[in-house]
Amino acid sequence: MLLLPIVRIGLTQSMSPNILLAWESKHGSTADISHLLARRLRERGIQVTLFDTAKGDKPAGAFDAYILGSAVYRDRWMPHIMQLAHSMRPALLSKPVWLFSSGPLGHHPTPDDSPADIADMFWCTAAREHKIFGGRLKAHNLSLMERANVSVTGKPYGDYRDHGDIIAWGDSIAGALCGSVLGT
Numbered sequence: 001m002l003l004l005p006i007v008r009i010g011l012t013q014s015m016s017p018n019i020l021l022a023w024e025s026k027h028g029s030t031a032d033i034s035h036l037l038a039r040r041l042r043e044r045g046i047q048v049t050l051f052d053t054a055k056g057d058k059p060a061g062a063f064d065a066y067i068l069g070s071a072v073y074r075d076r077w078m079p080h081i082m083q084l085a086h087s088m089r090p091a092l093l094s095k096p097v098w099l100f101s102s103g104p105l106g107h108h109p110t111p112d113d114s115p116a117d118i119a120d121m122f123w124c125t126a127a128r129e130h131k132i133f134g135g136r137l138k139a140h141n142l143s144l145m146e147r148a149n150v151s152v153t154g155k156p157y158g159d160y161r162d163h164g165d166i167i168a169w170g171d172s173i174a175g176a177l178c179g180s181v182l183g184t
């Protein structure tokens with residue numbers, strides 16, 4: 001009886017799923033989200049390999065599932081994480097994948113905040129979900145060009161990340177991956 005949910009989510013090797021959480025961040029707030037998610041997933045008994053795409057070429061190893069996330073700039077995901085998704089497309093299509101974007105400022109994220117290339121990311125991954133988290137904008141992090149863009153577009157400074165929402169999303173992924181196996 002227990003085998004049915006395992007087959008449904010594609011887990012074949014262990015009772016403790018091993019997932020890759022890969023992200024790209026320019027000013028650190030998406031990295032923070034990734035670390036918070038990883039901590040939550042580990043608390044729920046999931047093995048998490050963290051991979052900062054700006055620092056590495058390609059993650060080694062086989063994984064039961066994947067989470068890919070990116071900061072959004074000018075309506076786009078960042079280049080290294082998109083490159084990774086394209087290069088790993090066969091592996092990603094064979095396992096459960098979740099996507100997240102971090103960006104919207106000053107309002108609760110809505111589907112209208114989806115970046116322009118999210119359809120491409122779904123093509124690479126057949127992801128189960130794309131979650132959008134609020135972003136953070138700190139003046140002292142930004143280059144002159146970025147400040148000019150912020151000023152022209154009227155983006156508000158501040159931290160719009162919702163930690164409760166991030167943790168709840170981690171819980172929902174943990175539930176999908178192993179709730180039926182671990183009884184959580």
Ligand SMILES: Cc1cc2nc3c(=O)[nH]c(=O)nc-3n(C[C@H](O)[C@H](O)[C@H](O)COP(=O)(O)O)c2cc1C
Pocket residue numbers: 024025026027028029030031071072073074075076102103104105113134135136137142145146147149150
């Ligand atoms: C120049 C600039 C352009 C941005 N463009 C977008 C955008 O198109 N859509 C969006 O949701 N957020 C946009 N943002 C907000 C960032 O995505 C947000 O600050 C995010 O938290 C940055 O993540 P990071 O700290 O991981 O780099 C922009 C920010 C800057 C500075």
